[in-house]
Each structure stands twice: as structure tokens, then as C-alpha cells.
Amino acid sequence: MFRWTFSELFAAPQQLLASVAAVAGAFALVLFFEGVFAGESGQIVALIDKTEADVWVMQKGVGNMHMTTSFVADWKIDAIKDVEGVKKVTPILYLNSVIEAGGRNWLSFIVGLEAGDTRAGPWELASGAAIPGPGEAILPDVIAADTGLAIGDTVRIAGREFTVAGFSSDTFSMANSITFVTMEDLGDTMSSIGSVSYLLVDAKPGVDAHALAGRIMDQVEKVNALTRQEFSDRDFSIAVQMGLEIVWMMTLIGSALAVLLTGFIVYSHVSDRERELAVMKALGVRDWAIYLSIMTQALVIGLLAFGLAVAVVLLAIPLTDAFAPKISLGLTVDALIRTGAMAVIVSLLASIIPVRRVLSVDPVTAFQQ
Amino acid sequence: MTTPIVQASKVVKTFGAGRTLVRAVDGVSLEVNAGEMVTITGPSGSGKTTLVSMLGALLRPTQGAIVIDGIDIASLSEAGLSALRARTVGFVFQSFNLLESLTVRENILFPAHLAPGGMPAAAPHADDLLERLGLGKRSKALPRTLSGGEKQRVAIARALINKPKLIIADEPTGNLDSKSGQEVLMILHDIARDQGRAILLVTHDRRVEEVADRILWLEDGTLRDRKQESHDWTNDPVCNMRIDSWASLIFSDHEGVRYNFCSDKCRDRFTADPSKYLRETQLAEQSEERKP
Numbered sequence: 001m002f003r004w005t006f007s008e009l010f011a012a013p014q015q016l017l018a019s020v021a022a023v024a025g026a027f028a029l030v031l032f033f034e035g036v037f038a039g040e041s042g043q044i045v046a047l048i049d050k051t052e053a054d055v056w057v058m059q060k061g062v063g064n065m066h067m068t069t070s071f072v073a074d075w076k077i078d079a080i081k082d083v084e085g086v087k088k089v090t091p092i093l094y095l096n097s098v099i100e101a102g103g104r105n106w107l108s109f110i111v112g113l114e115a116g117d118t119r120a121g122p123w124e125l126a127s128g129a130a131i132p133g134p135g136e137a138i139l140p141d142v143i144a145a146d147t148g149l150a151i152g153d154t155v156r157i158a159g160r161e162f163t164v165a166g167f168s169s170d171t172f173s174m175a176n177s178i179t180f181v182t183m184e185d186l187g188d189t190m191s192s193i194g195s196v197s198y199l200l201v202d203a204k205p206g207v208d209a210h211a212l213a214g215r216i217m218d219q220v221e222k223v224n225a226l227t228r229q230e231f232s233d234r235d236f237s238i239a240v241q242m243g244l245e246i247v248w249m250m251t252l253i254g255s256a257l258a259v260l261l262t263g264f265i266v267y268s269h270v271s272d273r274e275r276e277l278a279v280m281k282a283l284g285v286r287d288w289a290i291y292l293s294i295m296t297q298a299l300v301i302g303l304l305a306f307g308l309a310v311a312v313v314l315l316a317i318p319l320t321d322a323f324a325p326k327i328s329l330g331l332t333v334d335a336l337i338r339t340g341a342m343a344v345i346v347s348l349l350a351s352i353i354p355v356r357r358v359l360s361v362d363p364v365t366a367f368q369q
Numbered sequence: 370m371t372t373p374i375v376q377a378s379k380v381v382k383t384f385g386a387g388r389t390l391v392r393a394v395d396g397v398s399l400e401v402n403a404g405e406m407v408t409i410t411g412p413s414g415s416g417k418t419t420l421v422s423m424l425g426a427l428l429r430p431t432q433g434a435i436v437i438d439g440i441d442i443a444s445l446s447e448a449g450l451s452a453l454r455a456r457t458v459g460f461v462f463q464s465f466n467l468l469e470s471l472t473v474r475e476n477i478l479f480p481a482h483l484a485p486g487g488m489p490a491a492a493p494h495a496d497d498l499l500e501r502l503g504l505g506k507r508s509k510a511l512p513r514t515l516s517g518g519e520k521q522r523v524a525i526a527r528a529l530i531n532k533p534k535l536i537i538a539d540e541p542t543g544n545l546d547s548k549s550g551q552e553v554l555m556i557l558h559d560i561a562r563d564q565g566r567a568i569l570l571v572t573h574d575r576r577v578e579e580v581a582d583r584i585l586w587l588e589d590g591t592l593r594d595r596k597q598e599s600h601d602w603t604n605d606p607v608c609n610m611r612i613d614s615w616a617s618l619i620f621s622d623h624e625g626v627r628y629n630f631c632s633d634k635c636r637d638r639f640t641a642d643p644s645k646y647l648r649e650t651q652l653a654e655q656s657e658e659r660k661p
Contacts, residue, residue, distance in 0.1 A: 001482055003475055004468055011470035279466040282427060283527075284455025284483045286448060364422045365464055367539050 027309035030254035039328030041239035045171030053200035085207035094197035102147020112186030128166025136165035140172035262350030281363035302347030374567035380433035409585035455483035456594035463540035518549030575583030607635035
């Protein structure tokens with residue numbers, strides 16, 4: 001029976017491929033959507049991850065960057081520098097705002113850097129200056145590619161005009177982008193005097209980041225300190241929560257589509273093989289054995305479809321980067337496990353559809369011409 | 370002493386209910402013994418398939434009893450019937466019914482997974498059957514590449530793999546050319562004679578008369594024994610050909626009388642204008658009577 005299950009399934013490779021491709025389409029839809037969501041969420045924490053500070057210090061009661069404001073008095077910079085294990089402290093100003101560039105509005109994290117600071121600046125430069133000067137801004141290269149914006153052009157940030165001095169890479173997503181200006185310019189815009197938003201703390205070699213964050217909170221009043229990983233995880237989870245319902249809805253739609261497709265394929269398969277099933281029953285094969293065989297076939301189709309969907313999305317990642325740079329596509333292990341489990345559940349559900357048909361096959365029909 | 374492998378006692382099978390009730394098999398009793406080859410013949414719609422379905426444990430009778438290898442099938446559940454079929458009955462079908470995605474050897478071995486020991490235990494037997502039935506060189510071939518005769522030999526080997534006591538063959542020569550048909554009949558005959566298996570054959574093939582131990586005639590759901598040497602001669606009213614009404618399968622009923630024909634063509638001519646041929650028959654009979 002086991003042999004028949006697989007021989008029969010692979011007997012018509014073109015038909016199998018078409019079936020697998022159809023189901024893979026549904027899984028790819030789910031993976032793609034989750035991938036876009038993961039990519040977008042990943043870009044929201046890009047500044048935290050890519051600047052690689054060991055500890056982030058912020059206003060007490062603040063634990064995020066996304067959709068948050070933080071004010072830390074600038075005198076605390078020296079206080080933190082005095083904490084044991086601190087190698088360097090880099091302050092930034094931060095504003096979540098809209099920039100007007102190339103005739104369009106773009107949601108952006110505006111990061112104000114100290115003059116000449118490269119520590120918190122762009123981690124990958126596409127063209128132009130790496131550090132903004134007074135009245136200058138460094139924008140994501142995707143905006144330039146999308147609008148034709150060039151170095152020397154003017155953009156408006158929080159109501160004030162800036163000259164484009166350079167373009168950074170890996171700083172754009174559809175939901176968010178990162179723009180760098182000087183701290184002085186951003187301070188003027190925000191009317192922020194004597195305070196910064198966040199402090200990037202680098203630890204001395206061998207110092208545990210978690211312990212250092214604890215010492216900073218103990219020794220410097222009214223600040224919160226989080227390791228890079230903690231800070232990044234918090235922001236990432238906020239981003240995920242914001243889109244969770246949409247992701248679940250898409251997963252549900254994709255799953256339902258996959259169940260229907262797999263069910264239809266398996267049902268057609270059973271209908272096409274009705275005579276063989278009648279012969280098997282006549283020879284003494286029990287209904288449950290036939291059903292188990294069909295369930296195995298559905299499972300193989302589901303898992304092959306899942307594999308194909310993963311391959312398609314993996315292929316889509318570099319293609320998206322090349323041809324649709326505005327889309328940030330990422331494939332997380334969580335999404336893979338979730339969709340893989342979904343493929344198994346979908347297959348099991350789909351194999352229920354032809355049960356009635358299997359049970360109704362009359363072995364006596366094996367005698368018919 | 371002969372051992373009955375299958376016994377049917379006053380078996381009735383009805384389908385439908387009330388005004389649509391059909392008695393497909395009506396009070397049939399028979400026994401088929403080990404080593405015996407019994408043929409059931411009869412016109413289309415006479416209930417042959419229903420009868421052999423019951424004798425092969427595929428259907429339960431509405432009334433009466435069927436005992437296969439000492440087991441009354443009425444006492445068995447669906448699972449029990451499946452197990453009995455797998456163990457005791459081998460089937461050979463007119464349209465071969467091989468599993469198209471499996472090779473010849475895999476087809477032969479297929480029912481073995483339902484028997485104790487499974488396929489590994491049956492593998493040597495499968496190889497032996499392949500050789501004995503002249504399929505040794507075709508063991509890895511797929512059914513679609515086989516001739517009709519080869520397909521039927523594979524089907525016979527599949528029916529034999531679990532060494533069943535009863536083999537039911539439904540029109541095993543129906544889709545074969547003359548030579549292959551003869552070959553299949555001889556194989557079945559040898560299986561009954563040499564291996565002591567009971568063979569129940571449903572066929573219209575006249576050549577089976579040469580090899581069958583008994584020929585049973587089923588008509589309107591009832592069975593009658595037909596001696597091989599018995600004949601009931603009559604004449605085709607259209608072409609006047611002499612016909613054995615016991616064996617004739619082409620007939621037409623007119624005003625309560627059954628007329629047998631040599632061919633569909635003669636029957637069609639008759640049914641188009643029965644009075645013409647009956648008048649001619651009558652005139653011919655009168656002319657015969659006037660002869661001195």
C-alpha cells in the first residue's frame with residue numbers, strides 16, 4: 001500500500017507539479033506576507049541593531065524607540081561616562097516625523113548626530129557625505145531611486161529645509177525610513193535645549209552589557225538602560241503587535257485557500273482512481289488503509305508545496321531587493337516553523353474532504369467493464 | 370472425498386424496495402469443491418455479477434446463506450469480509466484491473482501485504498509465479514506496456530499470490546484475442562487441477578466447455594445445471610440457422626414465445642417486422658408438411 005501511495009502520486013509528475021505549485025502559491029502568499037512584515041519590522045529596529053551599542057540609555061519610564069519620545073538631560077552623559085565599565089557614550093536626538101522629499105511625504109526616524117560623529121551615523125553609505133553638516137541631511141538611497149532626488153537638492157524635515165548631502169543604504173522600509181541630520185539642527189527644530197533623546201553606550205572589553213545597564217540605572221538617576229538586544233526585542237515586538245491581526249488574517253486566508261486547493265486536488269485524485277480503489281477493496285484492503293494512503297498523499301503534496309513556497313520566497317528576497325527596493329522582505333525561522341506546521345494541518349484537513357467518496361466506493365464496481 | 374470451498378443455500382439478493390424491488394438472484398444453491406472448475410453462464414442482466422459478488426464475499430445475500438471456507442459470510446463484519454477476501458478469494462477481472470502505477474511484480478505482490486508475513490514472505494512466491502506464467506522478463510514493466518494476454522496473466526498471478534482456496538474469474542477472456550484467451554483458460558484449468566483450488570468462472574466463452582467441470586446457466590436470477598452434452602436445437606427465424614437455445618445469448622420475446630438468433634443483425638430484422646418472418650416460417654413448415 002505504501003508503495004502504491006507514492007508510485008501513484010508520482011506516476012503523473014506534471015499533474016503533481018501543477019498541484020504542488022497551486023498549493024505552494026497559497027503558502028508563498030502567507031510566507032511572502034509574513035516576510036514583508038518581518039522585513040518591515042526588522043527595519044524599524046535597524047538603527048538599534050546596526051549601530052551595535054552595548055547599552056541604550058533613555059528617559060526613565062521609556063522602553064522603546066518606535067512611536068516614543070525620550071528626553072535625557074545632557075549632564076547625565078558625563079555621569080554615565082563615570083560608570084565603571086563604560087568606554088564611550090554617544091548621544092543622539094531623535095524625532096519620529098515626516099520628511100517632504102521628491103514631492104512626497106515619507107515617515108522617518110530623524111536622528112540628530114553630534115558634529116563629526118560617525119558612531120551613530122549611517123552604517124552603509126550609498127553616495128555623498130557620511131556625516132551631515134549644518135543644514136544638511138542624509139537620506140535613504142531608496143527615496144533617491146524612487147523620486148530622482150539628487151545630492152544638493154532640497155528637502156523639508158519637520159517644516160525646515162535641508163540640503164541633501166548624501167544617501168545611505170539599508171535605512172528604508174515602506175513603514176519607516178531613517179534620516180540623519182546634525183544634533184544642533186534637530187535640537188533647533190525640536191526646541192530641545194540641554195537634553196538628548198538616547199545615549200548609545202559602548203562597554204569596555206569583557207564587560208557584561210546587562211550588568212552595565214544595571215549599574216547605569218543604579219548610579220544615574222531617572223534613566224532607563226537596556227541592553228541592545230532587550231531594546232531591539234521590545235521595539236520589534238511592538239512593531240509585530242501592530243500588524244499581528246493583519247498577519248493572522250492573511251495566514252487564515254492563505255490556509256483556507258491551501259485547504260481548499262489541496263482538498264480539491266486530493267478529491268480529484270480519488271475520483272480519478274475510483275476504479276483502482278474498488279479493486280483494492282475487492283482484494284481486501286480496508287477503508288482506513290485507503291484513507292491513510294490518501295492522507296499521506298495530501299501530506300506529501302502539502303510538504304512539497306511548503307518546500308516550493310520557501311524556495312520561491314528565498315528567491316524573491318534578492319529579486320525584491322533588486323527590483324522593488326522599497327519592500328523589505330525577510331524570512332524568519334518563526335515564520336518557517338509556523339507555515340510548515342500550517343502545511344501539515346492543511347494537509348490533514350484537506351484529506352478529510354474525500355473521505356465520503358472513499359467510503360462510497362463499492363468494491364463490486366471492480367467487476368464492471 | 371471432495372471439500373466444498375464455497376456453498377450457497379437458497380441465496381436471494383434483492384435491490385430496491387416496493388415497486389422498484391428487483392430480485393437479482395432468486396433462490397440459488399450451489400457448491401464448488403476444491404479442484405473444481407465451475408462455469409456460470411447466462412444472458413446479460415441475469416444476475417451473474419451479483420451472484421459471484423456474493424460468492425466472493427463482496428456482497429451479503431438478502432436471504433439464504435453463503436459459506437466460504439467454512440465461514441458464513443453473514444456473520445462477518447465489513448472488516449471480517451475484507452480479511453476473508455484477502456485470505457481466501459482471488460479475483461480475476463475482465464478488464465484486468467491492474468494498478469497502473471505499479472510494476473508487474475509490484476502488482477502481483479500487492480495483495481500480499483494483507484496476508485500474514487506480508488510482502489517479504491510472498492516475494493519468492495511472486496518470483497515463482499512470474500516464471501510459471503511467463504512474465505519473468507516483464508517483472509519491471511508497467512501495465513500500460515503489456516499486451517492483453519500479459520495483463521490477464523499478471524491478474525491471475527495477483528489472484529494466486531496469497532494462495533487462496535477460491536478464485537473468481539469474471540469474463541477473464543472477454544478482452545483477449547483467441548490465442549491469449551485459450552492460454553488463460555488453460556492456466557485456470559491447470560490451477561484447479563494441479564493446485565486443488567476451486568475456480569468459479571463467469572464467461573460467455575464457448576471454449577470453456579472443453580475445460581470446465583460443470584457449466585451452470587443463470588437466467589432471471591435462477592440457476593440450472595447444464596450438462597456439457599445437452600443441447601436444445603432450434604432455428605433462427607430469419608436465416609433458419611440451427612441454434613442451441615441453451616447457449617444462445619441473442620434472443621427476442623414475441624407474443625410470449627422466445628426466438629433465438631444467430632446474430633444481432635438477424636434479431637434486428639426480426640424485431641422490425643416479426644410477422645414477416647413468422648409467416649415465412651409457417652409457410653415453410655406447411656410446405657414441409659405437404660411433401661409426400
